[in-house]
Amino acid sequence: SQKAVMNNLFEEVRPYCVGRYLIDLPTSFSRYKLSEKMEDNMWEANISRPDDLYKTYILTKKMYHPAFLQFIQRREKELSVKKTVNIDNMPFLKKTWPLINGGDGIIFERNEGPITSDFIRVLEGYLYTNGVVIKLQKKTINDSDPRYEKQRDGDNIRNDVAKDIFQMQSLMTRLTGRDDNEIPTKPGSCITNAFIATDPSEIEQEDISVGLRSDKLINFRLVLETDNFISEENSVLDRMGEIKNNLAKSRGYLERKGRFSVNGLKMEEFLAVGLQEEKDDPRYRFELYVNEMNSHYKTPSLLLILDNERMAPTTYRKEEIISFWDTISHTIRLRSGAY
CATH class of the missing domain: 3.40.1000 (Protein Transport Mog1p; Chain A)
Incomplete structure (x- = not known):
């Protein structure tokens, strides 16, 4: 038997x-995760470039489009009302950025946390494609506020937000949702529920994992x-x-x-x-x-x-x-x- x-x-x-x-x-056999909640950040891949200070982390989830729109509205409201311990670090949600090339989604530029100084930012991006929500998250730095002058100790101002936003936007244009049964034929890498087309520079560092059970x-x-x-x-x-x-x-x-x-x-x-x-x-x-x-x-x-x-x-x-x-x-x- x-x-x-x-x-x-x-x-x-x-x-x-x-x-x-x-x-x-x-x-x-199908994929398993310890949590299906996007808020729990069970990352399935990370992408970086050799000169990056921080990696871009990625997770995916299948979702109907109306539910995605509701999620984005709820998330933006959560971030806009969130408070910081030090009032100098307010607002918690610094800015929202659109996707390029008509992408369906948004990028939130926010503080890392309620007690963290706001020169450390987090870019939290969402893309909807082919019935799949793709979440991307990356740390970045903006110490241009005059109150960080002493901390810089004579070093130049560092503001990587615009560069990292463009990098995330560009990565999103190469991401497409897919069914895990669908095998791509173009250059690039498979992650759960999605495909990352090869970057033109061919220098991206890819780190991808998946757990499967039957x-x-x-x-x-x-x-x-x-x-x-x-x-x-x-x-x-x-x-x-x-x-x-x-x-x-x-x-x-x-x-x-x-x-x-x-x-x-x-x-x-x-x-x-x-x-x-x-x-x-x-x-x-x-x-x-x-x-x-x-x-x-x-x-x-x-x-x-x-x-x-x-x-x-x-x-x-x-x-x-x-x-x-x-x-x-x-x-x-x-x-x-x-x-």
Whole structure:
């Protein structure tokens, strides 16, 4: 019966797009988040440029357009009546900025918080596209007020608001909502519910992640993370001694490790097995790495994780979980047209 369930899991399979990569997954897998509220800022991606002081964080949510308009009105009202502890930092909401090229949304320029000096600002932007709300948030600086002259201590005034507003507006013109079943054909990166078309300068640093679960592979989760700028000094297999020691201390052991190539990509993996921290149920953590030491614009890194840590007991045998892992991991590939 367990083998039948595992076979049934792969009866319907579809490609899933994360960043510039594709992986074939059973159709029962879908994204999960700890919170669906935009106010909780469960970021799904961050985008930056090499000279940025602060990153732009992104999250998405499917929503009907009337509900989006109501949300924007409510949010603007919340920010406009919010107070600061120091009256010199008022108003809390400094300005609203429109989107360019007829974009449907708004950018709020506001204080970071009620007790923070207002030379630190937050740009909180919202874009509505194809039934998806995309929230962007980025810190910026404006210390042009004369009361910050002493704090500047002779340094030049720094006002990055206009530059960062333009950068956010430009990024929004390259964002489009999409269904996660839709695989783009243009250069760019997939995030949950949306697609980011490649920037013309080709220097943006992308950091994207998604968590997935299936109601057919109960009590397991998949995580995919990709970036194009963080390269490790050594590989996961080079760190295996430390990993083995940590596993031994936490009631685990190494089931398998190694290197292999699939679809023109060199991969490294390790499969750890053991017992849960507070009970004697089986615990699994499998990790696979692509371009871990060579993460650049056209060779983005990818991390795939399958685990059931601190979850309810699984009914699957170790061999079945490994078979599932081998099936999906060997489908990883760069999306055609990603560059």
